[in-house]
Amino acid sequence: MKGKIMGLRSVEWKDNAIRIIDQTRLPTRLEYIYLKDLRSLRQAIKQLRVRGAPALGAIAALGVYLGIKDARCKDFSALAARLDKITSYLGSARPTARNLFWGLEVMAEAALENKDQPLSRIKKILLRKARGIIEEDRRSCRGIASYGQKLIKDNDVILTVCNAGILATIDYGTALGVIYRAKEEGKKIKVYACETRPLLQGARLTTWELKQKGVEVTLICDNMAATLMRQKKISKVITGADRIAANGDTANKIGTLNLAVLSRFYAIPFYVAAPFSTIDTDTKSGKDIPIEERDPGEVSDMFFRRRTCAKGIKIFNPAFDLTDHRLITAMITDKGIIKPPYSLNIKKKIAKNAHK
């Protein structure tokens, strides 16, 4: 099994289709599925067969190529119209994740830049671009891990939520990548994983991944985090991010805000690890980030043998929450660590990278 995860890739272009690990089957089965058309791709995104902000960026890009590879457009404007359609079709699958839109935008721009090329050439360029995004994600995760591991001390006990690992990216992870890298550096680390209701990505995916990678992990229910902190068992919290606003407000899996508030109360550093592309400077603050509400059935019965509540009970099921930037100790990105004040330091980081 260890061999399996070493070469594991959550998203790949293979046999003229997008091959993904069906994450709804884990941890029971490691099963690959091939997505051959936009409809099944969009459904796989909606059903969380593929998930995780960075992985969504990659799959969006591959999705654009999937949508145009067999297209017969008479000119570029016909292609552009088709790209528009694909972008809104895939972009509406999940409203919160920045990387999804980012992947779609990058592809649309690449097409536009090459509008004078013949269609067959543009198609090739777009496939190369999508593959480039995949490689960029791999590099980016390694960058995050490399900066992040410096923050990790020997014998740290790290709490995390949802899955910000191999399965959320291409093959290394953001929050978990930091842990993998620190372990590779010889640091001894223990992890507590919040199960992450309603869909249990922490229980199903994170504990599975960490175990494969030989990291000591203990599973808890989400409501047990406070007790661990009270008992001084947690030295750091690291989570991923689905979108980061210009002021540092961060949307991530529901339960993240909870951990951020607890961390503040118990004076534990709270880190967000994400590719720099997760920062959306067009979004001023958390108020401007739409939060996806998902099917109440996820709470009442999706994973249960029997209903968890009587029929007809009202259910609130936001998939993400917003963590105020003031609660975040630092952001770990592939362009380096960003500390408060975020509005200023994000701008500086952008300027610095533009000059490179």
Add this chain to the structure above:
Amino acid sequence: MKGKIMGLRSVEWKDNAIRIIDQTRLPTRLEYIYLKDLRSLRQAIKQLRVRGAPALGAIAALGVYLGIKDARCKDFSALAARLDKITSYLGSARPTARNLFWGLEVMAEAALENKDQPLSRIKKILLRKARGIIEEDRRSCRGIASYGQKLIKDNDVILTVCNAGILATIDYGTALGVIYRAKEEGKKIKVYACETRPLLQGARLTTWELKQKGVEVTLICDNMAATLMRQKKISKVITGADRIAANGDTANKIGTLNLAVLSRFYAIPFYVAAPFSTIDTDTKSGKDIPIEERDPGEVSDMFFRRRTCAKGIKIFNPAFDLTDHRLITAMITDKGIIKPPYSLNIKKKIAKNAHK
């Protein structure tokens, strides 16, 4: 169904046995079971077929009677030895709940007070005593509700955890009793119920109860509470208590501490509602309260169609947590509202009631 709940009694002495509602079958089925011996009683307590601190006090008392009703002891010291055995047998079923031990102690004292009576008479006295505890619980809940409802305003939106209602008491509830009474007073109230992993008492029991009683309720996963508070949707938090130490530190269902910390951060009043008998002045502070850890299977698979995590994953499953008294705005008891400083005000309340 409404008629059903109006006359609902979670625990009762009936047909020469203890009749309980099997709470593990709710909300799917409202099913009564009869406990005819100590072994099945202890198992029902351990398996949470009957649960809730006040209900445990009542059932412990009935359990003592169940254990001696057919006993043939040659003298009181033989009976006392038998009572000792019953007390440690039932008392070890759940280590955290104060009321369980309290119910056992009250019965042992009642026996001792009547040690000169014939055995058949003592048996009758103990049955009357146990029934008295049941009636006392009913009065006590109504007392809590009566004091507590004064704290509730029209249009309050109340967050609660686990089940501190009819099913946790005899027939009215502590935290939920306050809500029922406020509603009876004509106040409009909405409730959010945390599902309360791992065993989902909030989802299964609280939403069911509230719906039967016509209270508007919305179910959330435990990790969504922070978002509701951030959105200013919660005006008060009310929970029950399993044991309150002399300094006010409170043991209650896992997840309570989480809500207390969040309430502090978002400046929301956090109330604990419990019978005064839940206060254990022999326990100086939370440090002295043993916290029950339960089977990891409750987290990994008890309620799920399939395992939530891979086999062999370590799991931490504390059934309760400890809320620091500094996080509690006030305690709602049947002897009145107790405010900080708790050490002092609990002592005062005891002194005042001793003089009555």
